[in-house]
Amino acid sequence: MNHIAQNINELRLHIPSHVKIIAVSKTKTVPEIREAIKAGQVGFGENKVQELTAKYAQIPEAQWYLIGHLQTNKVKYIAPFVRMIQSVDSFRILEEIDRQANRYSRVIDCLLQIHIAREETKFGFSEEEAIELLNNDELQSLKHVRICGLMGVATFTDDMEVVRKEFQGLSRFFQRIRRDYFPADPSFCELSMGMSDDYRIAVEEGATMVRIGSLIFGARLYGTTTRNS
Numbered sequence: 642m643n644h645i646a647q648n649i650n651e652l653r654l655h656i657p658s659h660v661k662i663i664a665v666s667k668t669k670t671v672p673e674i675r676e677a678i679k680a681g682q683v684g685f686g687e688n689k690v691q692e693l694t695a696k697y698a699q700i701p702e703a704q705w706y707l708i709g710h711l712q713t714n715k716v717k718y719i720a721p722f723v724r725m726i727q728s729v730d731s732f733r734i735l736e737e738i739d740r741q742a743n744r745y746s747r748v749i750d751c752l753l754q755i756h757i758a759r760e761e762t763k764f765g766f767s768e769e770e771a772i773e774l775l776n777n778d779e780l781q782s783l784k785h786v787r788i789c790g791l792m793g794v795a796t797f798t799d800d801m802e803v804v805r806k807e808f809q810g811l812s813r814f815f816q817r818i819r820r821d822y823f824p825a826d827p828s829f830c831e832l833s834m835g836m837s838d839d840y841r842i843a844v845e846e847g848a849t850m851v852r853i854g855s856l857i858f859g860a861r862l863y864g865t866t867t868r869n870s
């Protein structure tokens with residue numbers, strides 16, 4: 642636990658100050674999260690609604706990001722407090738976020754998750770599907786969500802050239818969407834890509850947010866692949 646602050650300080654040396662670090666705290670305990678907060682960490686990411694809600698209840702002063710797939714029936718639990726939902730992957734979920742945000746008189750910041758990896762198991766829009774959503778006239782009627790950018794998860798591979806190509810592709814798509822759909826909207830400005838193993842490449846390719854778990858908190862103790870969980 643003592644290493645957490647050290648890890649964060651070390652990480653900051655490698656990440657330019659304009660890039661926001663989201664500390665991915667899934668499976669990690671409240672004392673570990675508090676340790677990160679003491680080191681100045683503000684934003685935390687969780688991939689499960691139940692865990693996010695439980696941790697928010699104990700640490701409401703942190704900023705809480707959802708980075709995992711969201712089911713429509715669970716939006717209501719996070720709508721009162723979530724700082725940003727990075728994993729929007731359908732129009733239907735965006736409509737529900739809008740509906741719940743309205744109930745709390747909020748506007749919820751969202752990123753569209755784009756499927757860039759080779760694995761089919763990962764969630765997210767294809768580029769065509771994202772464009773279809775942005776062309777949907779009904780989008781204008783959603784006053785309680787703000788689309789702030791894009792998020793992507795690269796293929797789980799040691800081949801860093803594959804990862805770089807995927808980040809480059811996402812970065813290009815981000816520029817294009819900003820130019821074509823948000824030319825006068827400064828809030829469309831976030832490109833969330835990069836994790837512990839590939840954040841340096843992501844930053845080189847234009848990430849404005851990186852989502853770092855194991856490099857800050859140490860390895861997670863469950864399961865087979867940590868990337869998909």
Ligand SMILES: *Cc1c(COP(=O)(O)O)cnc(C)c1O
Pocket residue numbers: 665667688708709794835836837838852853854855856867868869870
């Ligand atoms: C778990 C997770 C991360 C962080 O992974 P690390 O390899 O531990 O840095 C980032 N993004 C998403 C979507 C995740 O599920």
